[in-house]
Amino acid sequence: MTWLTWRQFRMQLLVALAALSAVTAYLLISGFQLHNAYNSALAGCPNGGCSPVSQLTTQYRFPYYLGTGLVLLVPGLIGAFWGAPLIARELETGTHRLIWNQSITRTRWLAVKLVFIGLAAAVTTGLLSLLVSWFASPLDRINNNRFTPLLFSARGVVPLSYAAFAVALGTCVGLLIRRSVPAMAATLAVFAAVQILVPLAVRPHLESPVRGDVALTSEAMKSASLIGFTNRTPAAPFVADLNVPGAWVLSGAEPVRTSSGQALTMATQPCATVSDAAAHDACLANADLHVTVSYQPADRYWAFQWSETAIFLALTAGLVGFSAWWLRGRLA
């Protein structure tokens, strides 16, 4: 059975490996350049925050986005191209009538296929994730944002569980739809929906977020996603959406408050009279202001990675169990 699985699957695997090895070569070459540039830039700038270091993010933008994008995309593609046709193609061409009449049970047939393809998917995605994580590590250190939703999904161990889930999902969808191409489309759609839904609705609640005050320092202002007034009237609230280094900020724009806790408006903000932009920022930084944000702290990163991996592996197990049950009893 392993032989047959390999014999049926080897073309798809070779195509995938050929495509990935091209990407691997590219990421390896730019990765070595990036690491060298980062180390030498760091040597000339022991205290950090130098422009040569931050320039690297712009300079290596393309391979950075390419690699990150691939880690996000590959599990879905694996689900569609490896998972969906796994049973659907047999049902479509009628070969299930040939193979299920050999001296092997359907359950065993499915098990061998799923273990084989599942391992191939996990290894492929795992290697790619490892490569991209290594390539992007200097930039991730500079940006300090690996906990943000997209990067969280593209680093660490979660991509492996996404791949396993995608294979199981594709198999199950193919089993129900019974035709390859519609099953591939449906797999991609469902996988994309899950990948959008989980960071929005599930991941923030894995642990209850921390609420805390962040001082409106000049550092905080520089990294803020948003800082200003909700409109142009004197009564407009003064709000800011600040980032916490390494953490995942869940709250959006929150009111800027004084040390006594009073929310400020355009009229009451202490630096309204300072017109020069740099002086205005310096004035704000010295005014002892703060913003209350809710966030998942940086030290929860790995706990979240493992929790989400466990969730996806549980979903995978559920889908595999359902497929096996459906295959045994319900299918003609």
Added chain:
Amino acid sequence: MTAIIEARGLGKRYGRRQALSDCTLSVPAGRVVGLVGPNGAGKSTLLQLACGMLTPTSGSIEVLGERPASSTAQMARVGFVAQDTPTYAALSIADHLCLGAKLNPRWDAALAERRIQQLGLDPAQRAGRLSGGQRAQLALTLAVAKRPDLLLLDEPVAALDPLARRGFLQSLMEFVAETEATVVLSSHLVSDLERVCDHLIVLAASRVQAVGEIDDLLATHFRLTTARREADTLPAGMQVVQADHTDRQSTFVVRADTAVDDPSWVMEPLALEDLVLSYMTRARDTGADHRPVLETQR
């Protein structure tokens, strides 16, 4: 006599459609059984129930003394060639034989290779490039080299031209002669089956209409031509399968133990095709209103 297939009240329903109902039959060992019926009569359903591709919704079926596909040991003893003889288009003939060898404990590699050689096929050729007849032969080879005790074939020759059809049936007969396995072969053409089968099951309107040894069926069915009269005026012991009336004359297809000589009628033997057709016609005309199954006694 041991029954290879034993079905009791067997039925299969797909949603609202009853594909097979109340099928009770027993196939004795060592026979070549023809399963004949019009399209949609439930032939495929019955065969797929027998090999375990389907599970019954009512009644029971036992094959070689066990529930179909209940164990791998049982699966090893049943060969099945599905309708349209599916093969893996991307795999070569040699790959198919390798697949068979790895997945079947009783695989006869010598038999498989000899058959491919006799057919003049190139083992390196992909199955997708074979003609319909060659593909059917490959599918048969896979099923036969399993060395099954029961070989089920679902309309294997339906898509073949007459020459390929003859070649296929000849291969099948060689296998039967060699192994003494029981074979069940379905078709909607009696002429295909007449040449190779010694036992017949007539299936129509999702029910078994007649079942028995072909010789017995032929010996107990007659065409009776007489002056016009009603079916119920015929002597007891004659069961009417089909009745046709013109103004002056009546023609019946009857089942009777022996021909009865009577100056008022002509009673002559029936060709197998006519016999089958009269059962199919009856099934079509009576529809759901069904009469008891006729079974030839031995």
